[in-house]
Amino acid sequence: MxxxxxxxxxxxxxxxxxxxxxxxxxxxxxxxxxxxxxxxxxxxxxxxxxxxxxxxxxxxxxxxxxxxxxxxxxxxxxxxxxxxxxxxxxxSKAVTPINEWSETMQWTGYKLNLLPFIxxxxxxxxxxxxxxxxxxxxxxxxxxxxxxxxxxxxxxxxxxxxxxxxxxxxxxxxxxxxxxxxxxxxxxxxxxxxIKLFALKFKNWSFKPNAVRYIFIILTLVLIVVLHFAAIPVIILLYIFLSLFNNIN
Missing domain, CATH: 1.20.120.1760 (CDP-alcohol phosphotransferase transmembrane (TM) domain)
Structure with missing residues (x-):
């Protein structure tokens, strides 16, 4: 090997x-x-x-x-x-056992809540x-x-x-x-x-070709410090927004 x-x-x-x-x-x-x-x-x-x-x-x-x-x-x-x-x-549980027998002595099975399966x-x-x-x-x-x-x-x-x-x-x-x-x-x-979204792959460390990546990393760190776990959804939205902006340019 x-x-x-x-x-x-x-x-x-x-x-x-x-x-x-x-x-x-x-x-x-x-x-x-x-x-x-x-x-x-x-x-x-x-x-x-x-x-x-x-x-x-x-x-x-x-x-x-x-x-x-x-x-x-x-x-x-x-x-x-x-x-x-x-x-x-x-x-409500998605699947709830019905622990009882019907009048015909048959197991009635399960009660389903289908919404969670979405x-x-x-x-x-x-x-x-x-x-x-x-x-x-x-x-x-x-x-x-x-x-x-x-x-x-x-x-x-x-x-x-x-x-x-x-x-x-x-x-x-x-x-x-x-x-x-x-x-x-x-x-x-x-x-x-x-939708084209940029990858965090650096071919070199110069700022100009990696501007969007550096901006994203800096803003990500700031958001985490300020918002903690609530920063994560904001960071994902920021990632998509910066990618769309980068595509225009």
Whole structure:
């Protein structure tokens, strides 16, 4: 085995491991731990490609493995979190066993609340986006549509805002079922929209060709200091706005 070639793939597998752990926490509504492992997985996701390029061991296997890991960490987990948030917003479980027998002595089964299942459409949209990315040769220096890790950060920020920001107005918005449904629809669209979004890849460190990247990084740091977890949705909107502005110029 070529050890040098395996190093970035091992980092990718750490991403997948973090995503798998996050799934377990998300299913059990432990959103803080789920978010922690998603953030850690995205950290590994950033460095596996960087290592592959630095070590000059990029491969088709690495590309496919990276998408499979992203599918769990940045695709499945956000869908589950939206599912659980919609359960909270409707104050009703998606699947409720009916522990009684009918007059004909037949098991009556389950009572379904279908609304929370809408959150899982983000998982489907993420899978479609990752599959398109793998066969699109244009997305080397920019992205078409919002990358799945960015979308995952957006969705995972919601329970963190609920937990740590302690703002009644914001909490009421986040736990409004219509807000969550609209967010799901917008998320599915922006993941697969044909909008060019810049990638945070620096070919050199000079300011002029990387102006939009430097501006984005500086504003991101300022927003995090000022708004804490509430900064994440604002940062995603800033990313899209700066990309659109950059496309015009």
């Amino acid at each position: 070529n050890i040098k070639a395996f190093i970035p793939n091992f980092i990718t597998l750490l991403n997948l491991l973090c995503g798998s752990i996050a799934v377990i926490f998300a299913v059990n509504s432990h959103f803080i731990f789920a978010a922690f492992f998603v953030f850690l997985g995205i950290f590994f996701d950033f460095f596996d490609g960087l290592l592959a390029r630095k070590l000059k061991v990029q491969s088709e296997l690495g590309l496919q493995l990276d998408s499979l890991a992203d599918m769990v960490t940045s695709g499945l987990v956000p869908g589950i979190v939206l599912f659980k948030l919609l359960e909270l917003a409707t104050n 959150g899982l459409f983000v998982t489907l949209a993420s899978a479609y986006r990752l599959a398109r990315f793998n066969i699109d040769q244009e997305q080397q220096n920019y992205f078409k549509g919002l990358p799945t890790p960015a979308n995952a950060l957006l969705i995972l920020s919601l329970p963190l805002i609920l937990e740590f920001q302690n703002n009644d107005v914001i909490n009421a918005i986040i736990l409004n079922p219509w807000f969550l449904v609209i967010l799901t629809i917008v998320s599915c669209y922006i993941l697969n929209a044909s």
